[in-house]
Every structure is written in C-alpha cells, then in structure tokens.
Amino acid sequence: MNDVVISCRNLTKQFSQGDLAVPVLKGVNLDLIKGEMLAIVGSSGSGKSTLLHVLGGLDAPSSGDIRILGQNIAQISEEQRCRLRNGSLGFIYQFHHLLPEFSALENVAMPLLIRRLPNQEAYDRAADMLKLVGLSHRLTHTPGELSGGERQRAAVARALVTQPACILADEPTGNLDRKTAEHVFDLMLELNHKINASLIVVTHDTRLANRAQRIQQLIDGVLCDISDAS
Numbered sequence: 001m002n003d004v005v006i007s008c009r010n011l012t013k014q015f016s017q018g019d020l021a022v023p024v025l026k027g028v029n030l031d032l033i034k035g036e037m038l039a040i041v042g043s044s045g046s047g048k049s050t051l052l053h054v055l056g057g058l059d060a061p062s063s064g065d066i067r068i069l070g071q072n073i074a075q076i077s078e079e080q081r082c083r084l085r086n087g088s089l090g091f092i093y094q095f096h097h098l099l100p101e102f103s104a105l106e107n108v109a110m111p112l113l114i115r116r117l118p119n120q121e122a123y124d125r126a127a128d129m130l131k132l133v134g135l136s137h138r139l140t141h142t143p144g145e146l147s148g149g150e151r152q153r154a155a156v157a158r159a160l161v162t163q164p165a166c167i168l169a170d171e172p173t174g175n176l177d178r179k180t181a182e183h184v185f186d187l188m189l190e191l192n193h194k195i196n197a198s199l200i201v202v203t204h205d206t207r208l209a210n211r212a213q214r215i216q217q218l219i220d221g222v223l224c225d226i227s228d229a230s
C-alpha cells in the first residue's frame with residue numbers, strides 16, 4: 001500500500017541484563033497511514049519509548065521487519081538509514097533537547113543547515129515555522145531564556161521544519177501544565193494537518209490520547225486496540 005508511512009511486522013526487542021534476557025516487545029504489528037495520528041498508551045515500563053526508538057531507527061530490533069516509506073530498514077546501509085531517518089522522520093521528546101548555546105531560530109534552522117540548505121533559506125524557513133508556533137517574538141532567545149511551553153513549542157517547530165512524513169513524539173507534553181500541554185498538542189495537530197504528516201504520540205494523558213484518530217495500548221509486549229485491551 002502506497003499510503004503506509006511506517007509499518008512493522010512481528011517486531012521484538014529484548015535487552016540483556018547480564019545473563020538474563022529482558023523481553024520488552026514481543027511481536028508488534030503496526031501500519032501507520034499517511035496523515036494518520038495514532039496515540040500509544042500503556043503502563044510505565046510497558047515498552048512505549050522502546051517501540052518509538054526502534055520504529056525510528058534509533059535502536060535496532062531483536063527481530064521483525066520495519067518499513068519506512070516502503071523501505072525495509074534492515075536491508076539498507078547505515079548511511080541510507082540515516083538519510084531516511086533525517087529526511088522522513090521528526091522526533092519530539094518529553095525533554096526538548098534544544099541546544100542551550102543557540103537561539104530558538106538557530107535551533108530550528110539546524111536540521112536544515114545539516115541538510116546543507118543555503119543559510120538564508122534555512123533561517124527563513126525556521127522563522128516561518130517559529131511564527132506558526134507563536135514564537136516570532138522570541139527568535140533570538142536561547143532555550144534558557146524561554147518558558148517551558150515556549151521551549152516545547154520550539155522543539156515542535158524543529159521537528160516539523162523539515163516537513164517529515166512522520167513525527168514520533170514521546171510524551172511531548174509530559175513536562176507541561178495542563179493548559180500549556182493542550183496548547184502544544186493543539187499545535188501539533190494543526191501542523192500535522194497542514195503538512196499531512198503522520199503522527200505517533202506516546203502519552204500517559206488519556207485526555208490527549210482521546211483526540212487521536214486511533215489509540216492503541218501496549219500490553220505485555222504487543223499493541224492492542226483499546227477496545228480489545230479491557
């Protein structure tokens with residue numbers, strides 16, 4: 001299917017703890033369609049972050065297939081994997097991971113500069129994206145000079161500036177108060193619609209999860225439809 005952005009089959013991941021194997025993912029199957037927003041919920045330690053890392057190619061699975069835009073990521077070189085990851089995926093974390101010594105504008109322009117876009121174009125696009133997240137008046141502020149909500153909005157701008165096919169967000173609003181969390185979430189949804197990106201959001205917040213088109217729960221190492229989970 002052409003409009004599947006990320007898919008995985010029989011995905012497993014186990015960690016070694018000395019001689020002991022710790023199985024975390026035990027056969028995850030998933031198809032994420034272009035433009036779709038999926039929320040993944042699950043108890044603490046159920047493997048949600050592990051799943052996002054493996055799907056995003058930040059960590060290797062123990063077994064199973066992952067396809068990003070139709071490409072099986074185990075069958076391409078590390079360089080191709082990096083290119084696919086940088087070109088097609090955007091990551092948003094609970095902690096913003098902005099570079100403290102750079103301004104908001106420089107932080108958001110960074111992924112474009114890494115792709116060798118001309119400076120002027122990179123900064124213009126970064127400024128446009130910061131405008132969309134309501135930070136036009138904070139371009140020259142470093143992360144330390146921004147509020148928590150502003151930092152997270154800058155991180156959303158940075159993840160979306162490359163117009164990725166898919167955004168992987170791990171508790172993107174976990175550090176924010178309820179009102180700011182809703183604002184950041186609204187923004188993610190709005191930008192998601194604008195660039196028709198797919199979105200996987202891991203969240204503990206069921207109110208936010210309920211706004212996704214689909215919610216799945218990670219239980220005992222597999223993804224279940226929420227209606228199957230009870």
Ligand SMILES: Nc1ncnc2c1ncn2[C@@H]1O[C@H](COP(=O)(O)OP(=O)(O)OP(=O)(O)O)[C@@H](O)[C@H]1O
Nearest residue numbers: 015016022024042043044045046047048049050051
């Ligand atoms: N590098 C590692 N080595 C060994 N065990 C690990 C490693 N990384 C994660 N784990 C284990 O895998 C399990 C799943 O961790 P993960 O962070 O994916 O859970 P989570 O569902 O995201 O949890 P939370 O909601 O608390 O953030 C945990 O039991 C954790 O201890």
